[in-house]
Amino acid sequence: MPITSSSNGNTVDIVISGRFDFSVHKEFRDSYSDTQSGSATEFIIDMSQTEYVDSSALGMLLLLREHAGSDKANVTIKDCQSDVKDIMIVSNFDKLFTIS
Template identity: 55%
Template sequence: MAISSTVSSDGSELTIAIKGRFDFSSHQDFRGTYENLPTKPSRYVIDMSDTAYLDSSALGMLLLLRDHAGGDNASIQIKNTSTDVKRILTISNFEQLFSIE
């Protein structure tokens, strides 16, 4: 499991890449990518191209990010999901809360 993040040059977008398993062991690393930034981004991108698995705690972490980013006004895109990961997000009705590609 590895979580990395990149902030755009103007600070408006944060991309978080999740590799391997996205579960409770990722909690601190995931929160660390967005909580202590000098400027709060207006857009967030979660790149799951290398995410092999996610569980209910990962879903909770995505919801915490959504709250941090502004709740209903948050701009969060989840992209590059595998078929299995997308199925979990769909079953959980996350397409109602996030933009999923």
């Protein structure tokens, strides 16, 4: 399973493994909407095992941000591999998300 999630109080942790593209859009959406995310105030996306990101993945991250409260969202993308991090920065996602 390329996407796993867990909820701990107000935090939803999502781990993305392998390719992050349109083929996992339902799984990704379910990872934050099937949890108790109605009460979640923080979302942490672990991309340490993510090998590939395409434009649909960027769109899915924007939908998560909108779900989390748009400008008030507390979404962290962590442990990106260098190629993935470069895509995030070129796409100006470092201005929309906390990238660590």
